[in-house]
Every structure is written in structure tokens, then in C-alpha cells.
Amino acid sequence: MPDLALTSLPPRADLLRQLRPRIDEIAPGLRVVAEGLLGAETRVDFVGVEASGRVVLVMVGTAEDDLALVARGLAQRAWVEARLRDWLQLAPGLGMRPEAGVRVWLLAPRFRTESLAAARAAGGIALATYRCVRNGGVGLDALVEAVSEAGEVDAPAAVAGHAPAQFRTGVSDAELGLTADERREFD
Numbered sequence: 541m542p543d544l545a546l547t548s549l550p551p552r553a554d555l556l557r558q559l560r561p562r563i564d565e566i567a568p569g570l571r572v573v574a575e576g577l578l579g580a581e582t583r584v585d586f587v588g589v590e591a592s593g594r595v596v597l598v599m600v601g602t603a604e605d606d607l608a609l610v611a612r613g614l615a616q617r618a619w620v621e622a623r624l625r626d627w628l629q630l631a632p633g634l635g636m637r638p639e640a641g642v643r644v645w646l647l648a649p650r651f652r653t654e655s656l657a658a659a660r661a662a663g664g665i666a667l668a669t670y671r672c673v674r675n676g677g678v679g680l681d682a683l684v685e686a687v688s689e690a691g692e693v694d695a696p697a698a699v700a701g702h703a704p705a706q707f708r709t710g711v712s713d714a715e716l717g718l719t720a721d722e723r724r725e726f727d
Contacts, residue, residue: 547674556585558682566668566686570596573634580619593637603649610658613644613665
């Protein structure tokens with residue numbers, strides 16, 4: 541078995557080349573139709589279409605710009621949504637359905653808590669982490685793992701005056717086994 545070792549990030553062009561074949565692992569069946577599309581002031585790394593006709597934007601960032609990546613993802617989604625009907629006229633064979641909407645996948649080495657919260661609050665944004673590994677003498681490879689599908693996972697809603705039934709750690713009231721009196725201490 542070859543030795544796998546985490547490695548620093550390669551130059552951006554090499555990183556995108558390594559991540560391109562891994563997109564199917566986080567978004568199965570996504571057909572990439574464009575790369576490096578100039579959107580709202582910056583580039584969208586990959587644009588794809590799902591079988592449902594939904595357009596998917598994939599953007600790659602670094603660990604340091606994860607929150608800015610969420611903001612760019614929102615801006616690009618708004619920019620693309622406004623142009624979907626035009627794109628459909630230009631390329632009717634791509635199978636885009638404007639009514640299916642736009643989803644954004646953001647990839648970064650890590651997402652901090654505020655970035656996760658922002659993506660969840662915005663909806664329609666899914667997150668994945670990536671790592672670069674050196675595969676023995678064979679070369680560089682990328683590994684991806686979905687973190688969340690913030691647009692499809694509902695956070696527990698807080699009832700007025702009551703804390704949600706699940707803590708930030710993911711531990712629920714039932715798992716803690718708190719009595720009603722003990723729980724009131726946290727409200």
C-alpha cells in the first residue's frame with residue numbers, strides 16, 4: 541500500500557485540476573459545463589447542471605477565506621439566478637431549468653463556526669472540505685468530504701423563551717437526560 545502524506549496546497553491551477561474529478565463525490569451526477577466562468581467580479585471555478593436541471597456553482601477557497609467564500613458564493617448565486625433565462629436561450633441543450641434554482645458548493649480546507657452558521661442561515665449552500673495528499677511517488681491527489689448541505693438541513697427552531705432541543709455540540713436533551721428543572725437552568 542502506498543504511503544499517503546498530507547501536503548501543502550499546490551498552486552491554484554494544480555489544485556483545481558486535482559479537485560475537478562472529485563466533484564462527483566460531493567455532487568453525484570453533476571455534469572460540469574463550464575470552468576473559470578467570470579461571474580459577479582470574480583470567477584466561478586466550476587458550473588454544472590444536475591439531472592433535475594438545477595444549476596450548481598462550485599467555488600474553491602482557502603482556510604483563511606472561508607467566510608469571504610460564503611459571501612462570494614451568495615453573490616455569485618444571485619448573479620447567476622438573474623441570468624439563467626438568458627443562458628437557457630444561449631444553450632438550450634444543457635438541460636438547465638431556471639425554476640429549479642441555483643445551488644452553491646463551497647470547498648475549503650476548513651470552515652470556521654461563523655462560516656458554517658452563515659452558510660446555514662443563507663440556505664442553498666453546501667460545504668465540503670478538501671485535503672491534498674502525496675500518494676507515495678505517484679503524485680499529488682485531492683480528497684474531498686461533504687461537511688453539510690446547509691440548504692437542506694434545518695436547524696432546530698427555538699420556541700420563544702426556550703432554547704432549542706439540541707445544543708451546539710449536537711447533544712440533545714434526551715442524550716443528556718436532564719430533568720425539566722435542570723433544563724430550566726439553561727433557558
